[in-house]
Amino acid sequence: MLTVENYIDKVDLKWKDAFVEIKKVIDENIPEGFELEMQYGMPSYVVPLFRYPDGYHCKQDTPLPFISIAAQKNHLALYHMGIYANGSLLEWFQNEYPNHMKTKLNMGKSCIRFTNPKKVPYQLIGELVSKVSVDEWIEMYENSQKDEKA
Numbered sequence: 001m002l003t004v005e006n007y008i009d010k011v012d013l014k015w016k017d018a019f020v021e022i023k024k025v026i027d028e029n030i031p032e033g034f035e036l037e038m039q040y041g042m043p044s045y046v047v048p049l050f051r052y053p054d055g056y057h058c059k060q061d062t063p064l065p066f067i068s069i070a071a072q073k074n075h076l077a078l079y080h081m082g083i084y085a086n087g088s089l090l091e092w093f094q095n096e097y098p099n100h101m102k103t104k105l106n107m108g109k110s111c112i113r114f115t116n117p118k119k120v121p122y123q124l125i126g127e128l129v130s131k132v133s134v135d136e137w138i139e140m141y142e143n144s145q146k147d148e149k150a
Helices: 004-010 013-029 081-085 087-099 122-130 134-149
Strands: 035-039 042-047 064-071 076-080 111-114
Touching: 004 013, 004 035, 004 042, 013 064, 013 076, 013 122, 042 134, 064 081, 064 134, 076 081, 076 122, 081 087, 081 134, 087 122
Parallel strands: none
Antiparallel strands: 035 042, 042 064, 064 076, 076 111
């Protein structure tokens, strides 16, 4: 069984220091109540089932994902479900990014990609992960599910 520690041990040396630092920044800034576990093959911060027994809509026995981090071949990825579910949080992040980085923002719907391990906006990541509590995330998630069903 793959653990967070095993995952980190297997991260390519090119990405390892930056990956470890991203994890450290998240650990130091994420609101209380999220738990770190392996989910979908990567370290993920989730709402545990005892806190949200309904689980994730795709698999109800799966804790509700919030943030995941991955070391890919060509980039580090930070998956933040809150920026996918909350347009104002996404807008804040997109507006704040140029204040921390000279490079162009590289992202998808919930995935922020860093292609240079020496250029990662750790302070901004810390701010981003601190902005949504467990209760706020559950509310955002439930509202997004209502929207999909409507």
